[in-house]
Structures are given as structure tokens and as C-alpha cells.
Amino acid sequence: MRKFLSLTATAAVAALALAACSDPGTSAPEEDTTTPESGAAVEGFDVTTIEPVADIAAMVPDTLVTADQLTNGASTDYPPGEFLLADGKTPTGYDIDIVKALAAVMGLSDGVTNTAEFPTIIPALGTKFDIGASSFTITPERIEQANMVSYLEVGSAFGVATGNPNNFTPEDPCGFSIGVQNGTFQQEYAEELSAQCEAEGKEAITIQPLSLQSDITTKVVGGQYDATFADAPVIGFASVQSGGKIEQIGDVIESAPQGIAIAKSDEQLTAAIQAAMQHLMDEGYLAQILAVYGAEGSALTQARVNPEV
Structure with missing residues (x-):
């Protein structure tokens, strides 16, 4: 959603440039977490x-x-x-x-x-x-x-590893870890949600900002993050590129x-x-x-x- 300047260039440039995990010290087995590069050919509609x-x-x-x-x-x-x-x-x-x-x-x-x-x-x-x-x-x-x-x-949507193994609840994200891209609307929104959690006496959201959506996708699939929060088409494309290892959960918001x-x-x-x-x-x-x-x-x-x- 190119609504704010941060989404027009900064983080969006790297969105889904599906690469290796950004933290080389912690990576799950390749067969469970690797995804193709975003530059790989996608056979579009004829x-x-x-x-x-x-x-x-x-x-x-x-x-x-x-x-x-x-x-x-x-x-x-x-x-x-x-x-x-x-x-x-x-x-x-x-x-x-x-x-x-x-x-x-x-x-x-x-x-x-x-x-x-x-x-x-x-x-x-x-x-x-x-x-x-x-x-x-x-x-x-x-x-x-x-x-x-x-x-x-x-709009924006949450994505989880298929089957939602960490039992993430989009209606009540307090206490979960959520991966977002640096500088995006979704990062700002997650910070607002976390502040609301604390105001209600609940556990804050652990917000995990990274530069590449691919790294976030890898960590969600590997179980290191409970969920990701991104533009709904980005979540859909992550599912396509990961072979169905990511799925949207909950409704699209802020559309x-x-x-x-x-x-x-x-x-x-x-x-x-x-x-x-x-x-x-x-x-x-x-x-x-x-x-x-x-x-x-x-x-x-x-x-x-x-x-x-």
C-alpha cells in the first residue's frame, strides 16, 4: 500500500527479494525455509x-x-x-x-x-x-x-506458517512476535497495537523489523516469529513463492x-x-x-x- 513515503521506496524496494536468512547464526533446515528469489520468472496470465x-x-x-x-x-x-x-x-x-x-x-x-x-x-x-x-x-x-x-x-494482513503452529491470534496479537519491514506503515501500526496491549495491561508485542520480507518469511516458516504483518498482496505472493508455506490469517485491515x-x-x-x-x-x-x-x-x-x- 503506497500510502506513505516509507512504502514508496525505502522498504518496498527489497520486498520479497527472497534471499537467505538475515541472521546467519540461526537458520532452519533448507528444505523447510528456503524460498525462491523474487526476481525468478513468474509465468503471468497470457x-x-x-x-x-x-x-x-x-x-x-x-x-x-x-x-x-x-x-x-x-x-x-x-x-x-x-x-x-x-x-x-x-x-x-x-x-x-x-x-x-x-x-x-x-x-x-x-x-x-x-x-x-x-x-x-x-x-x-x-x-x-x-x-x-x-x-x-x-x-x-x-x-x-x-x-x-x-x-x-x-490493505494489510497477517501471515503465519501454514496451519498456524504457534497459534497466533490476529484479534489479540499481544505477547506474540511479529515480523515487519523497516520503515513501513505496518511497522508503525504494530507499534500502536503494542502500545495498546500495554495500556490494557497485556504483554507487549515483540516487533521484529527487518529490511527484507524474504528474511521475515523465512523466520515465520521456521517458527522464529509467530507472524508477519504486510500488505495483503505481499502475503499472497509470499505464499506463492514459498510453495504454500505461508498463509494469511484474519481479515484485511486498513484497506x-x-x-x-x-x-x-x-x-x-x-x-x-x-x-x-x-x-x-x-x-x-x-x-x-x-x-x-x-x-x-x-x-x-x-x-x-x-x-x-
Whole structure:
């Protein structure tokens, strides 16, 4: 959830860059805890199966028709939404697949994603980029800067080793150990929960902040941490990448919609993106794309322009 600055770059860059345990002195047997690298290839949804929709293609601005592609700006540092393959050059993730799917519906030959620093994307809309699909949480401030077409609802969730062997209770996390990424909203929220536990006379939460979600995942699977707390799609992707050794427990909390950003002045493209996104929702394509990354639960059913938040 790119709601705060800390989630836009600092900790998110390393999210799920699935590597070895950060504490080399304490590691469980490899067969129980290892997970693939986040840069490993993930076979996304085959967007070539998506047919153009004539009515929507007719809405596309002439400049895009001439270029015959939809150009996206993304920070490519935030798995599973957008990140780079192991070659360090090729963007992948569900946002990259969604851009290609939008282009297909709009009758364009391709949807191309270029890597950009997160804060530079919105200012470059309408010049360098046609759209920005980069896990943008919709906020009043962003709606002042760009048109936002909603497509996901992303919140935070707890994850535990499959079967919840340490009997973690998300309704009452007091006294448990929880792994979080440094500098994230989830770290701040866990600290607030811990303070509330102490105010109620309960045992504080043992908050374990690390730089890599992969290290947290490894420790949860190995039983060193009772749970992890992260964006819900991050928990889903951890499950995919760990072969099902992590599972979400409890409800998603503190959720907020995310949107595709389009230049404020480009009402024609905004309308085309909204119509194309609604088609992906109605035909089940959006959920199928997200399912590859364990994020199907985040799909919205209505694509709205600048929804109230």
C-alpha cells in the first residue's frame, strides 16, 4: 500500500527479494525455509487471449493509435505489483500484466512499462508516460494531480506458517512476535497495537523489523516469529513463492483503493482506461491476472474515476 513515503521506496524496494536468512547464526533446515528469489520468472496470465473491444478501441486517442502502444511508468521495486526479473532489466508483476491487458482491450499491439522513480511518474504523465500503474494508493492529493481509475483495494494482513503452529491470534496479537519491514506503515501500526496491549495491561508485542520480507518469511516458516504483518498482496505472493508455506490469517485491515494514474488533462484516455479496466473486471481477466501472484482478493468490481476516499 503506497500510502506513505516509507512504502514508496525505502522498504518496498527489497520486498520479497527472497534471499537467505538475515541472521546467519540461526537458520532452519533448507528444505523447510528456503524460498525462491523474487526476481525468478513468474509465468503471468497470457494476455494474448484477450481480444480487442471495438467500442473501447474507438475511444482511444489518435496519438496512441498512431504509436500502437500504451506506455506505462512504474517504479519496478514493489513485488508483486511491479518488480524486475533476475536480469535486473525486465519488468514483471501484476501491474505490468494489467497494462498489457488494457492495451489488448484497447486494440493496441502492446503495453510497455518503463522503470521510473516513484515520485517522478505522475509529473511525467501525458509527456513521457501515457499512464502510471505502480501501486498508487488513491488519495485526495493525488486526485488533484492526476485522474485515478480504481482497480484494486489493498490493505494489510497477517501471515503465519501454514496451519498456524504457534497459534497466533490476529484479534489479540499481544505477547506474540511479529515480523515487519523497516520503515513501513505496518511497522508503525504494530507499534500502536503494542502500545495498546500495554495500556490494557497485556504483554507487549515483540516487533521484529527487518529490511527484507524474504528474511521475515523465512523466520515465520521456521517458527522464529509467530507472524508477519504486510500488505495483503505481499502475503499472497509470499505464499506463492514459498510453495504454500505461508498463509494469511484474519481479515484485511486498513484497506484503501489503488488506481491507474492518467494526466488530468487527458479526459479521452481516462475514459478509455476506465472502460477497458471495467471490461477486464467484468470478464474475469483482472482476477485471473492477480491470481498468478496470489493477489486475486484485491480485485475491485467497479472501475471508478477519482472515487471518494
